[in-house]
Amino acid sequence: MNPTIELLKKHRSIRKFTAQPIPPALLNELFLAAQSAATSSFLQGTTIVRVKSPETRALIAESAGNQGYVKSAAEFLVMCADLKRAGNYCIKNGFAFEGQYTEQFIIATVDVALLAQNLVIAAESEGLGICYIGGIRNDPQRVTELLDLPLGVYPVFGLCLGYPDQDPEIKPRLPLSVIVKEETYNERGNEEDVRVYDEQIEEYYKQRLGGGHGITWSQQVSKLLGEKSRPHMRDYLKNQGFKFQ
Numbered sequence: 001m002n003p004t005i006e007l008l009k010k011h012r013s014i015r016k017f018t019a020q021p022i023p024p025a026l027l028n029e030l031f032l033a034a035q036s037a038a039t040s041s042f043l044q045g046t047t048i049v050r051v052k053s054p055e056t057r058a059l060i061a062e063s064a065g066n067q068g069y070v071k072s073a074a075e076f077l078v079m080c081a082d083l084k085r086a087g088n089y090c091i092k093n094g095f096a097f098e099g100q101y102t103e104q105f106i107i108a109t110v111d112v113a114l115l116a117q118n119l120v121i122a123a124e125s126e127g128l129g130i131c132y133i134g135g136i137r138n139d140p141q142r143v144t145e146l147l148d149l150p151l152g153v154y155p156v157f158g159l160c161l162g163y164p165d166q167d168p169e170i171k172p173r174l175p176l177s178v179i180v181k182e183e184t185y186n187e188r189g190n191e192e193d194v195r196v197y198d199e200q201i202e203e204y205y206k207q208r209l210g211g212g213h214g215i216t217w218s219q220q221v222s223k224l225l226g227e228k229s230r231p232h233m234r235d236y237l238k239n240q241g242f243k244f245q
Contacts, residue, residue, distance in 0.1 A: 029122070
């Protein structure tokens with residue numbers, strides 16, 4: 001099998017890291033690989049904030065739900081959607097800045113995801129481990145103030161990088177029959193496929209928790225979508241200049 005495909009299929013989130021630093025030359029190569037990702041309309045609407053200060057990391061870790069690996073990873077990056085940089089040149093080139101539209105918000109946010117995934121794949125190919133930190137959106141205003149993010153910029157997620165100090169199992173994904181459809185969206189056969197998958201995930205969590213109580217995929221996502229989730233984000237984004245027109 002193609003080694004790139006094998007690498008992608010072996011992805012795991014790493015939450016324990018060694019103290020080994022990432023060589024600066026390697027980190028620079030990872031950034032260059034990340035920057036080579038596709039970018040809609042050539043916007044390049046991403047800024048990476050490399051957080052080195054232990055004090056700042058500790059505060060972000062606290063805001064993100066006390067996730068200690070934000071502090072212990074060799075590198076912690078905050079991946080930001082950025083319309084300000086390109087917006088700086090609107091007036092210079094005779095245009096009114098219209099970056100408050102929902103489409104531009106989507107473009108910049110997707111740019112962040114694509115760039116980050118390029119970075120992750122490159123990092124894993126070098127034996128590094130990663131963990132995405134969506135928890136920074138628990139208190140985006142605090143992160144914005146800590147990192148001095150201007151209007152037109154918002155933190156999409158954090159990213160821990162480092163050499164793994166654990167070897168967790170690969171978490172099974174949904175069957176392809178559930179997510180790949182022919183011609184039209186349909187749910188034929190999904191109920192049985194998800195039932196079998198739920199049993200698999202329940203066993204995975206029992207093993208991961210050392211024989212503790214497992215939870216199924218459907219139970220987990222029901223909880224996610226059945227409760228309010230960061231309702232502050234809409235007002236925060238509007239205050240950061242994303243008006244969703």
